[in-house]
Amino acid sequence: MAGDFLNYYNQYKDKIFNYFWYRLDFNRALSEDMTQDVFFKALDKFDSFDPERSFQAWIFRIAKNHLINHYRVARRETALTEAESRTIDAVEKLNIDLELEDVFRAINVLPEKFREVLSLRYADSLDNGEIASILEISEGTVRTRICRALEILRKSLKNR
Amino acid sequence: MDNLEKKLNNLPKVRLRRRADLKIRFRLYAAILKKRLAPEKMRFSWNFRALAGSVLLLILIVVPGYAYAGTNVVPGDFLYPLKMKLEEIELSLARKKNKAEIYAELSAKRLAEAKVLATTIDKPKTEEKIKINLDKALLLRERAISGFSNSGSTTLRIKALNSQEEAMLTDIAQSAGVGAEDDLIDSIALALDKVKGRDKDREGAEKRGRLDKSNEPEKAGTEVEGRETFFLEEKKDPEVCEDCDRDRKADEKSLISDFAPLTTGTTTKRDDNITDLRDNIDRLTKDLKKPEFEQQDVENLINKINNKVKRAEEIRGSDQEGAKNLLRSAEALTDNAEHFIRKKDKNDDRRKEERREKEK
Known part of the structure; x- marks a missing residue:
């Protein structure tokens, strides 16, 4: 049991960290803490985990809920402009090329449901099925949202 | 895939830093270990608490109770000091009114301990411990009797105490056996004397012997009277009274010996006493030569008594005190012989007979 869990940790620790990194304004320290929290929660519930199901989807669900709780506790009510400016600062610190900077900024201003599916799809490299499982929506909805999100993003980037 | 999607696919993928990874890993290990041990640890913790509680209860209640009430807790045992403290x-x-009863109980306890010790008499220093216990028992007995008398308790209570202690001393005597050290046998015999009140009889007889003026010349009687007076009065300062010092020394000599000649040319009291003692020994020997008594015990005891008398005669010239003590213990042994002699089991002879027949 312990061995299995640690294997899962090795396999998914970077993904979870990445998940939080993209959603917490690229804050490494906070992302690390959140990653730790998620794995501890997973460890607590590991006895109830069905090995025949996807561990990835399972751990991402835990991560998502944890993030929601984090926002709730932090009482984050941010305006789009505030979020954008914070993201810009964070992105600038990333030292990535300018084109990607634009993409980040554009993603950041998308509506939550679109931002999430795009992040899960491209930042976290999850497939539609896993995204559907994490967000508890149908795969069709996932596909639809991704398409819609890409449309909005294209328009946004075109306008810059 | 258009350009956008290509770009999206190229979004940076960050990794957990090594330091953070190690930190999380270490904590996970600890959590896993804790989780593994948690059910057993809780049980163990509960069991340990229950065990610790039981042990504490044992120590606080049962152990003192056992130490206090247990007759097997004897001098030399680990719990004995606790027993003494509780008493x-x-x-x-x-x-105050209950103290006499407590003294009586404690006296009985000391005798009970002596009885237990007497069963392990081969162990070193056991005989000394028995003697100490006998002394303690007698002292406590005196306090108890004093308390009963003061409180106006009936004689029946004192009689019951004497009877109980006599029985216990008999057990001690038989457990120790006639083969035990002379000192121990003497202690038991003298203790029996006290319990039976014979010690007072002996003291009284000694006093009466000194006071007995019959068949004594007046001079001797005067001397006796002088000694009697001296015995009761405080010693006079030898510096004040030269004659008193001389008289005191003479009196002490005769008082101590009890057998000092009152007059020259007459049968000494001491010799009379020895004669009486020898007569008693002869009578005892005849009385004990019965099939119900262990004859080996009888023989050993009679030999001990005779040896004491013989030694007393040998040393009376040089050690009056020693001679007196020997004779006193010889008398006590003679009077209490039946307590030391084991009675034969009626079936013993039959069993011996059966064994002999089987061997044939």
């Missing part, structure tokens, strides 16, 4: 506390808390 001390009981005495200190007792009301």
Whole structure:
């Protein structure tokens, strides 16, 4: 049991960290803490985990809920402009090329449901099925949202 | 895939830093270990607490109870000091009117301990411990009797105490056996004397012997009277009274010996006493030569008594005190012989007979 869990940790620790990194304004320290929290929660519930199901989807669900709780506790009510400016600062610190900077900024201003599916799809490299499982929506909805999100993003980037 | 999607696919993928990874890993290990041990640890913790509680209860209640009440807790045992302490506390808390009863109980306890010790008489220093216990028992007995008398308790209570202690001393005597050290046998015999009140009889007889003026010339009687007076009065300062010092020394000599000649040319009291003693020994020997008594015990005891008398005669010239003590213990042994002699089991002879027939 312990061995299995640690294997899962090795396999998914970077993904979870990445998940939080993209959603917490690229804050490494906070992302690390959140990653730790998620794995501890997973460890607590590991006895109830069905090995025949996807561990990835399972751990991402835990991560998502944890993030929601984090926002709730932090009482984050941010305006789009505030979020954008914070993201810009964070992105600038990333030292990535300018084109990607634009993409980040554009993603950041998308509506939550679109931002999430795009992040899960491209930042976290999850497939539609896993995204559907994490967000508890149908795969069709996932596909639809991704398409819609890409449309909005294209328009946004075109306008810059 | 258009350009956008290509770009999206190229979004940076960050990794957990090594330091953070190690930190999380270490904590996970600890959590896993804790989780593994948690059910057993809780059980163990509960069991340990229950065990610790039981042990504490044992120590606080059962052990003192056992130490206090247990007759097997004897001098030399680990719990004996605790037993003594508990008795001390009981005495200190007792009301005055109850103290006599407590003293009586404690006296019986000391005898019970001596009885237990007597069964392991081969162990070193056991005989000394028995003697100490006998002394303690007698002292406690005196306090008890004093308490009963003061409180106006009936003689029946004192008689019951004497009867109980006589029985216990008999057990001790038989457990120790005639083969035990002379000192121990003497202690038991003298203790029996006290319990039976014979010690007072002996003292009285000694006093009467000194006071007996019949068949004594007046001079001797005067001397006896002088000694009697001296015995009762305080010693006079030898510096003040030269004659008194001389008289005192003479009196002491005769008082101590009890057998000092009152007059020259007459049968000495001491010799009379020895004669009486020898007569008693002869009578005892005849009385004990019965099939119900272990004859080996009888023989050993009679030999001990005779040896004491013989030694007393040998040393009376040089050691009056020693001679007196020997004769006193010889008398006590003679009077209490039946307590030391084991009685034969009626079936013993039959069993011996059966064994002999089988061997044939």
